[in-house]
Amino acid sequence: DKPYTCQHCSKVFTRSWNFQRHVLIHTGQKPYKCQKCPKAFALAAHLKIHNRIHTGEKPYTCNICSRGFAQLTNLQRHILTHTGEKPHKCTYCPKAFVSSSDLRRHVRIHTGERPYKCKQCSKAFTTSGNLQSHILTHTGEKPYKCSICNWKFISSSNLRTHIRIH
Secondary structure (H helix, E strand, O other), X not given: OOOEEOOOOOOEXXXXXXXXXXXXXXXXXXXXXXXXXXXXXXXXXXXXXXXXXXXXXXXXXXXXXXXXXOOHHHHHHHHHHHHOOOOEEOOOOOOEEOOHHHHHHHXXXXXXXXXXXXXXXOOEEOOHHHHHHHHHHHHOOOOEEOOOOOOXXXXXXXXXXXXXXX
């Protein structure tokens, strides 16, 4: 039995507290802030996992190739690359995916669903990351700074692209 269904993304939950915690992802509330970079998270557990980027901790190791991972789910997804298995199949087209979240994101191409809505304008997005980047266009905030020339950017991907010019 999974009596709790998210109205934003159709994900289902068996426990009320899991459902309530999940809904924070869609509201945009991110009370857990990283002390080392501008990132913030809806869930404390996600901040803990994120902090491994800064510490370099990779507690999960592939027993086939010895590659390390910061998250168990990333290891599990990686193991499927050795088998070639893609168990999550799209019902609209022939594509298949290693993870259910990748399939969910892909299906939005077919359905046009944009569950992540900006509270300041009429725009809606297929992923929470795209919404978070968009919100910065309203605030004018540019939290990603180049350590070489001090230019600031609205997204980490823009900073990475910029760094290639140095």
